[in-house]
Amino acid sequence: MTNPHLPLDQKILGDIYSSREAMDNLETLCDDFGSRFGGTKGEKRAADFLKAKMEEYGLSNVHLEPFDYLGWERGSASLEIISPIQKNIPCITLPHSPPVEIEAEIFDIGAGFPADFDTHAEEIKGKFLMANSELYPKGIKRWVHRQEKYGRSLLADAAGFIFVNHYPGYGPATGGVGSHGKAGPIPGISISYEDGTFIQRLAKKHGSVKIRLSSSDKLRPMTSWNVVGDLVGTEKPEEIIMIGSHYDGHDIAQGASDPASGVVSVLETARVLGKHAQLPRTIRFAFWGVEEIGLLGSKAYVRDHAAELSQIRFYLNMDAAGGMPSKDINLHAWQELQSTFEGFREEMVQDFAIGQNFHSASDHYSFLLEGVITGGVEPVRETRSGRGYGHTKFDTVDKVTILGLRDAASLAARILLRVARVDNWLASPRDAESVRALLNQPQFAEIQAFRKKMDAYFEE
Ligand SMILES: [Zn+2]
Structure with missing residues (x-):
């Protein structure tokens, strides 16, 4: 198979694998701003830093989107x-x-x-x-x-x-x-x-x-921010491909692997695509606030951008991607796209698995519930019995390797440029009925029954 994107692939790979930028950004996020937990000073400093970086990388419409929520202070x-x-x-x-x-x-x-x-x-x-x-x-x-x-x-x-x-x-x-x-x-x-x-x-x-x-502990109203920026498409700017990661960690840790290794991988994707690519469709880069206490940033985004969600061709979630044991593409139950991604993989001469499972444990779920086509750089080949040092105070910069960051960033950048360029996109968003059907499949009966009880408990 020939690779029509070879010149761009080579620029992207060469740039990412010879740069220290991803690790520098990781150190800044974790060592300078700390946990970035909702309500901390480091959270706002991180949001401002991410905005400044996206501007430095030449993105357009870079801005913070504030949202209010019930915060918690230890x-x-x-x-x-x-x-x-x-x-x-x-x-x-x-x-x-x-x-x-x-x-x-x-x-x-x-x-x-x-x-x-x-x-x-x-x-x-x-x-x-x-x-x-x-x-x-x-x-x-x-x-x-x-x-x-x-x-x-x-x-x-x-x-x-x-x-x-x-x-x-x-x-x-x-x-x-x-x-x-x-x-x-x-x-x-x-x-x-x-x-x-x-x-x-x-x-x-x-x-x-x-x-x-x-x-x-104290519970009080707080404000957080999503940080968003665009690489505007040259031909069909109204069609949007999104990539994102939450940037808040837990207050007891640096949150280096979860989520900062994902954040800097997204930033690196923005840097190389901003520098080397002219893409027909818009790529939107997003950093979500307060994911750790209920996907709150991404929920605020899908609420505030409801009218625009049908323009999103694909959302790629990068939570903790740079620290994952294997860098695979997990499509969240989009069989229609299996062959497209297999084609990408062959063309890229890259070794990754393509999964077809979904879960509710990160920001893509806010989009999935609205019918948006989602996937993530997630481990498909390896399963773990748990999070290891994740969510403990030992999730620190020293656990993350520059190779892990480069692998996640280059995989995401090469996937995004292909999703942005391909004209024959074989999936369209789910309507509310199809989302319901997906969640109500027999194998999810037990978890759905539990969710309904929780809805009743909290909404009464
Ligand atoms: Zn996370």
């Missing part, structure tokens, strides 16, 4: 075992956990397999449910996300939720527990693997373990 938290022994256990509260003073017994549910919540419904009531952070409990073919474990605890009338890292040595792992733009109604905290196994031994020996939690 206070202090103390967790004490009060029976059968007295012992303080280090813990962190999870974002959107309310401030509380509470005493309750612990119920350990292991990984938190959905069926366990039915089996143990009576035992959960009034207790602190303890679940570990494994994403793929045995016997289930999808992620069971922290939000689901917390949500099922809530629906089962638990008094609180304790998230236990299933990896030794990484301390407690964080992650939001709010939903529907609201705070979590019951406290959610996180402890290390080592403290979790200590509590398990204690429970085994003595039957039950009772704890006292006091926390002083």
